Amino acid sequence: MSTVSEKRHIPDQLGTSASRLFASWETFLLCVAVLIFIANSLASPYFLNAWNLSDATFNFTEKALIAFAMALLIIAGEIDLSVAAIIALASTAMGAAAQTGVGTFGIVLIGIGVGLGCGTVNAILVAGLRLPSIVVTIGTMSLFRGISYIVLGDKAYGGYPASFAYFGQGYVFWVISFEFVLFAVSACIFAVLLHATNFGRRIYAIGNNEFAARFSGIHVERIKFILFMLTGLMSGIAAVCLTSRLGSTRPSIAQGWELEVVTMVVLGGISILGGSGRVGGVVIAGFVMGLVTFGLGLLNVPGIVMSIFIGLLLIATITLPILIRRFRYGRAS
Amino acid sequence: MIKLIFRFREMLLVIIIAILLAVFSTRAPGFAKPGNLANIFNDSSILIILALGQMTVILTKSIDLSVAANVAFTGMIVGMLNATYPDVPLPAIILVALFIGAILGAINGLFVWKLNIPSIVVTLGTLTIYRGMAFVLSGGAWVNAHQMTEPFLQAPRHLFLGLPVLGWAAIIIVTVMYLVMSRTFLGRAIYASGGNPTAAVYAGIDVGRTRFFAFVISGTLAGLCGYLWVSRYAVAYVDIAAGFELDSVAACVIGGISTLGGIGSVAGAVLGALFLGVIKNALPVINISPFSQMAISGAVIIAAVIFNARQERRRGRIILRDRGASEQIEVVV
Numbered sequence: 001m002s003t004v005s006e007k008r009h010i011p012d013q014l015g016t017s018a019s020r021l022f023a024s025w026e027t028f029l030l031c032v033a034v035l036i037f038i039a040n041s042l043a044s045p046y047f048l049n050a051w052n053l054s055d056a057t058f059n060f061t062e063k064a065l066i067a068f069a070m071a072l073l074i075i076a077g078e079i080d081l082s083v084a085a086i087i088a089l090a091s092t093a094m095g096a097a098a099q100t101g102v103g104t105f106g107i108v109l110i111g112i113g114v115g116l117g118c119g120t121v122n123a124i125l126v127a128g129l130r131l132p133s134i135v136v137t138i139g140t141m142s143l144f145r146g147i148s149y150i151v152l153g154d155k156a157y158g159g160y161p162a163s164f165a166y167f168g169q170g171y172v173f174w175v176i177s178f179e180f181v182l183f184a185v186s187a188c189i190f191a192v193l194l195h196a197t198n199f200g201r202r203i204y205a206i207g208n209n210e211f212a213a214r215f216s217g218i219h220v221e222r223i224k225f226i227l228f229m230l231t232g233l234m235s236g237i238a239a240v241c242l243t244s245r246l247g248s249t250r251p252s253i254a255q256g257w258e259l260e261v262v263t264m265v266v267l268g269g270i271s272i273l274g275g276s277g278r279v280g281g282v283v284i285a286g287f288v289m290g291l292v293t294f295g296l297g298l299l300n301v302p303g304i305v306m307s308i309f310i311g312l313l314l315i316a317t318i319t320l321p322i323l324i325r326r327f328r329y330g331r332a333s
Numbered sequence: 334m335i336k337l338i339f340r341f342r343e344m345l346l347v348i349i350i351a352i353l354l355a356v357f358s359t360r361a362p363g364f365a366k367p368g369n370l371a372n373i374f375n376d377s378s379i380l381i382i383l384a385l386g387q388m389t390v391i392l393t394k395s396i397d398l399s400v401a402a403n404v405a406f407t408g409m410i411v412g413m414l415n416a417t418y419p420d421v422p423l424p425a426i427i428l429v430a431l432f433i434g435a436i437l438g439a440i441n442g443l444f445v446w447k448l449n450i451p452s453i454v455v456t457l458g459t460l461t462i463y464r465g466m467a468f469v470l471s472g473g474a475w476v477n478a479h480q481m482t483e484p485f486l487q488a489p490r491h492l493f494l495g496l497p498v499l500g501w502a503a504i505i506i507v508t509v510m511y512l513v514m515s516r517t518f519l520g521r522a523i524y525a526s527g528g529n530p531t532a533a534v535y536a537g538i539d540v541g542r543t544r545f546f547a548f549v550i551s552g553t554l555a556g557l558c559g560y561l562w563v564s565r566y567a568v569a570y571v572d573i574a575a576g577f578e579l580d581s582v583a584a585c586v587i588g589g590i591s592t593l594g595g596i597g598s599v600a601g602a603v604l605g606a607l608f609l610g611v612i613k614n615a616l617p618v619i620n621i622s623p624f625s626q627m628a629i630s631g632a633v634i635i636a637a638v639i640f641n642a643r644q645e646r647r648r649g650r651i652i653l654r655d656r657g658a659s660e661q662i663e664v665v666v
Contacts, residue, residue: 125635134453138582143635322449
């Protein structure tokens with residue numbers, strides 16, 4: 001996706017595992033998360049409360065579900081900007097189904113199915129027809145959300161069955177919400193998929209050198225196809241959670257989420273140029289972003305000002321490592 | 334003959350636009366009358382100017398998603414400036430708009446030039462920051478028509494030879510951009526650094542610097558559009574031009590500007606913008622809900638990307654498709 005080729009510094013020897021752990025991006029991010037946590041609890045007396053903290057997780061669980069799949073996609077050197085639009089379309093389909101009296105199970109199935117379908121459209125366009133993913137997904141973003149605007153116009157769907165509310169509002173155990181469990185389970189699945197399977201190694205190979213990967217016998221297109229479908233699937237699941245939590249559907253649902261999801265992935269230490277990064281980083285990045293927005297919310301900061309922080313966070317997290325590398329190795333690039 | 338027409342993307346677009354106009358005028362007599370055509374051109378003027386800025390950036394293998402946010406921020410500043418200090422003369426206000434737009438563009442350009450960050454990430458970040466700044470600046474308040482002065486509001490509306498000044502502004506910008514792209518060192522450098530960055534470096538072109546200037550051009554034009562937008566619609570608020578960055582990209586893609594850089598023309602961008610303008614104006618005339626416009630432009634973007642890719646692929650035979658390799662193929666048109 002990108003044209004920038006950056007010279008990689010190859011150290012003479014790899015550090016010991018302990019020093020690598022301390023120097024890793026995840027450790028740094030974890031420190032940031034702890035600092036924000038402390039700052040939040042100092043800033044607001046209402047912050048340190050089990051239920052309040054549980055509420056705070058809703059800020060990022062749905063986005064993180066998509067971010068896991070997006071992380072894999074970005075590692076493979078592609079990007080999907082249509083994820084928020086997929087949520088809008090899936091949510092609209094679920095709303096329409098609810099209007100005709102489809103039961104909870106059917107609604108969920110439709111939501112996930114539409115997500116998967118949209119992901120397949122992206123997959124066919126990018127992996128099948130070999131088109132650049134940025135422009136294609138800008139197009140499908142407009143198309144998917146446009147379809148929900150055609151269906152809904154300025155109206156909204158409501159009237160979901162009562163049992164449907166569980167996915168976004170239910171609790172599995174005490175303050176542990178269903179969404180949080182889903183988040184944790186997905187994190188584990190994606191971590192295993194990326195770090196412990198053949199499939200995961202191939203994703204890294206494609207992201208690092210697509211040309212070499214092809215010569216090594218990796219089905220580049222097939223893997224990209226699967227990754228786009230996976231991103232669609234996770235967007236569908238996120239749509240189920242979000243729709244269930246809000247209890248209504250408007251065509252502007254999840255507006256601007258593609259940016260927050262990409263920010264979460266990049267903040268999590270996934271290189272936007274592809275080829276490196278870990279799922280653990282995305283998990284911590286989810287917490288960081290959730291805590292920042294929730295803390296700002298407690299301080300009565302309006303949503304659009306929060307988006308400034310997110311934008312700054314995105315640019316800063318990409319700029320800082322580059323500046324640090326320059327500082328350490330001189331201006332080699 | 335037919336082959337020749339298909340070779341020249343611009344001719345094809347002219348024909349498609351002519352067919353569209355003919356079809357629409359069968360449904361609504363008078364749609365293709367000169368008066369209405371002037372109207373459509375005038376309506377598309379802002380998009381034409383933005384598309385030219387976007388084209389400059391895309392030609393260098395980058396993308397500027399912050400143009401619409403730039404319009405909103407600059408528009409808010411000039412609106413507030415005019416409301417608070419009604420004595421400031423119009424030329425000074427326009428200069429302020431150009432200057433602020435250029436600064437915002439330069440910020441994007443500096444990140445891309447000096448830090449080598451992919452433009453999509455930078456502008457995705459600055460897109461939220463600039464719009465957020467418009468909110469911070471205004472506190473969410475609107476600047477309404479009665480707060481603005483007469484010359485500020487009336488300038489783009491003056492009729493000159495049957496076309497409002499707004500339309501003439503677009504014509505002037507188109508001419509200037511045509512001259513810059515075809516007759517200046519910078520223009521040729523922009524094509525070179527997108528067409529083959531490696532060769533451009535050997536030819537003595539600073540690719541990063543060229544990208545920087547492309548962003549400055551895009552920002553300056555967006556700043557001008559900030560003033561034009563606010564005075565045309567006689568209102569300034571945070572959400573003006575929301576989503577317009579996609580329209581500007583769409584106009585370029587439809588106009589045959591390759592998102593891989595280096596291929597495209599001023600005429601293509603203008604015709605792409607006019608194509609969208611004709612559709613936008615025709616929808617209400619042929620009784621299609623304006624809500625469907627988003628989906629239509631999405632579908633058109635995807636169709637155009639597929640079409641472009643097929644055209645670009647025909648130019649060279651590649652055994653293993655790879656962006657790096659396809660760059661090496663010299664295209665002689």
